[in-house]
Amino acid sequence: MSNRRDFIKKTTLGTLAISSVLGYNGFAKNKEEEIDTPIKKQKKPVIISTWNHGLPANEETWKQLKAGKPPLDAIEAGMKIPEADPKVRSVGYGGYPDREGKVTLDACIMDHHSNCGSVCFLQGIMHPISVAKRVLQNTPHVMLAGQGALQFALSEGFKEENLLTPEAEKDWKKWLEDSKYKPVINIENHDTISMLMLDQDGNLSGGCTTSGAAWKMHGRVGDSPIIGAGLFLDNEVGAAAATGLGEAVIRTAGSAMVVELMRQGKSPLEACKEITERIYNKHKNHKDMEYLQVGFIALNKNGEHAGYSLRSGFNYAISDEEKGHRMEDAKFRMT
Numbered sequence: 631m632s633n634r635r636d637f638i639k640k641t642t643l644g645t646l647a648i649s650s651v652l653g654y655n656g657f658a659k660n661k662e663e664e665i666d667t668p669i670k671k672q673k674k675p676v677i678i679s680t681w682n683h684g685l686p687a688n689e690e691t692w693k694q695l696k697a698g699k700p701p702l703d704a705i706e707a708g709m710k711i712p713e714a715d716p717k718v719r720s721v722g723y724g725g726y727p728d729r730e731g732k733v734t735l736d737a738c739i740m741d742h743h744s745n746c747g748s749v750c751f752l753q754g755i756m757h758p759i760s761v762a763k764r765v766l767q768n769t770p771h772v773m774l775a776g777q778g779a780l781q782f783a784l785s786e787g788f789k790e791e792n793l794l795t796p797e798a799e800k801d802w803k804k805w806l807e808d809s810k811y812k813p814v815i816n817i818e819n820h821d822t823i824s825m826l827m828l829d830q831d832g833n834l835s836g837g838c839t840t841s842g843a844a845w846k847m848h849g850r851v852g853d854s855p856i857i858g859a860g861l862f863l864d865n866e867v868g869a870a871a872a873t874g875l876g877e878a879v880i881r882t883a884g885s886a887m888v889v890e891l892m893r894q895g896k897s898p899l900e901a902c903k904e905i906t907e908r909i910y911n912k913h914k915n916h917k918d919m920e921y922l923q924v925g926f927i928a929l930n931k932n933g934e935h936a937g938y939s940l941r942s943g944f945n946y947a948i949s950d951e952e953k954g955h956r957m958e959d960a961k962f963r964m965t
Contacts, residue, residue, distance in 0.1 A: 713759060739835075826869040864893070868898065871927050
């Protein structure tokens with residue numbers, strides 16, 4: 631009996647000693663792991679959006695957020711700035727038309743509960759981001775298209791108006807002289823403003839709006855209104871959004887894939903880079919490669935952000951408490 635008690639005592643002490651060296655899953659811990667590692671402080675709020683026209687959009691979104699507006703309302707207010715600016719030739723009013731001279735618009739918006747609203751091939755409405763938000767709030771659907779999207783917008787009190795400015799019409803008529811579809815990299819195919827936000831409560835949301843690729847076929851819809859292509863977020867992980875040639879982003883479900891890589895532990899930069907590389911490998915012998923440009927922005931739950939593009943020239947706006955509003959150049963694969 632004495633020998634049995636001694637055995638149990640020694641076994642128990644041995645088990646306790648081993649447990650102090652092993653983690654809860656039974657794997658030995660390093661010395662460094664025995665010290666309490668401080669949890670990385672979450673940086674919030676953070677707003678990131680694509681291209682130079684993202685800067686005034688960020689500033690308005692930040693202002694609205696700080697005034698206590700809900701995140702989607704703040705995103706809507708910010709994105710309405712480039713939508714209404716005729717000098718921004720790839721978003722909303724003043725955007726380049728399609729081959730028939732029609733300005734057609736795509737937009738989507740998404741909140742931290744994964745509620746989504748989207749419109750595509752919408753004509754005659756100044757602010758498609760606002761219509762997309764109403765789709766989220768007031769319908770059982772995610773996306774409305776074309777004439778149906780217009781009917782819904784009008785029923786919600788939006789005003790129909792001509793979005794083709796004299797300048798855009800002049801450019802379209804000049805294009806008709808040759809009628810060649812060959813987008814100019816970073817000019818005619820930087821056709822989006824995408825915005826991601828980590829709010830003060832640590833929740834993610836995002837939006838995307840565009841007039842699409844210049845001189846596209848009538849009826850063409852790009853990646854921007856497609857949840858999972860032009861925009862995607864998972865409030866447990868992070869958010870991502872795309873810009874550039876939408877067809878290439880759609881083929882790879884680009885933004886959803888960036889978020890999934892962040893779920894696997896990759897940083898925003900690593901995730902954006904890997905999906906851009908995937909797009910390159912799928913398109914290096916493709917007919918679109920000559921003028922192909924794609925870029926991604928990503929934001930994780932810690933407030934870490936990044937941008938990465940296939941070709942040089944992509945930049946993005948970033949806003950936070952530490953450094954305020956500024957532009958950053960994205961890293962890229964090739965010039």
